[in-house]
Amino acid sequence: MIVAEQYSDGLATDEELESASLAAEAPWTIDEQEFWNGVPLPLGAAAYNVAIPMGWWGGAPAFEPPSTIIQNNAKDAVAERTAQAILLRDIFNPFRAIILDPTWQSSTVLTLASGIYTDRAFDRLPILADALEEAGCDDPDLLNHCRSEGPHARGCWAVDLLLGKE
Numbered sequence: 001m002i003v004a005e006q007y008s009d010g011l012a013t014d015e016e017l018e019s020a021s022l023a024a025e026a027p028w029t030i031d032e033q034e035f036w037n038g039v040p041l042p043l044g045a046a047a048y049n050v051a052i053p054m055g056w057w058g059g060a061p062a063f064e065p066p067s068t069i070i071q072n073n074a075k076d077a078v079a080e081r082t083a084q085a086i087l088l089r090d091i092f093n094p095f096r097a098i099i100l101d102p103t104w105q106s107s108t109v110l111t112l113a114s115g116i117y118t119d120r121a122f123d124r125l126p127i128l129a130d131a132l133e134e135a136g137c138d139d140p141d142l143l144n145h146c147r148s149e150g151p152h153a154r155g156c157w158a159v160d161l162l163l164g165k166e
Contacts, residue, residue, distance in 0.1 A: 003016055003017055003019075003020035004017065004020070005154055008155075009165075086150075086151060087151065087153060090145075090150065090151065090152050090153055090155075090156050090157065091153065091155040091156065091157060092157060093141075093145070093157055094141045094145075094157070098139060098141060098142060098161060100161055100162070101136070101137070103135060103136055104132055104135045104136060104137040104162075105135070105162060106131065106134075106135040108131045108134070108135070109128065109131045109132055109135055109162060110162065110163070112124060112127060112128045112131055113128060113159050113162040113163050114163060116128060116156075116159055117154070117159050117160075117163060120154060122150060122151075122152035122153070122156065125145075125146040125147070125148075125150075125152060125156075125158070125159075126146060126147050128146050128158075128159075128162075129142075129143050129146035129147045132146065142158055142161070145157070145158045146158055
């Protein structure tokens with residue numbers, strides 16, 4: 001993730017991004033021989049062969065019924081989609097152009113925005129909103145976003161706007 005952020009800021013090369021991507025995928029890759037001859041498959045099969053009959057025939061469920069699994073996954077999927085939508089709004093909102101008055105970019109505003117970006121200190125956004133108001137900013141979308149609870153992330157549209165990032 002850090003290399004991806006560095007790449008988006010022009011601080012990492014294509015090769016570094018590719019290397020980080022391969023390293024992140026490595027734990028999830030396994031060759032066919034290791035799969036069939038490794039420890040996880042026989043242990044998993046043994047556990048399954050013991051647990052399922054005991055739960056099924058013993059009257060004590062050793063697994064969740066499919067309907068419960070589907071319900072839980074649906075709840076998880078809704079929560080995940082909601083979290084992703086909030087994050088997308090933080091990065092890409094508002095869905096209209098905001099005209100940035102150069103007078104809003106006071107040295108205080110730029111120092112705060114740069115610190116928030118560099119330190120990932122999004123808890124400082126309300127302070128940035130106050131500094132923007134002191135600099136004459138009256139844009140409700142920008143001020144309200146800085147005062148919102150978030151969550152906020154690297155790529156937050158308000159911080160990127162002030163720092164001139166695209």
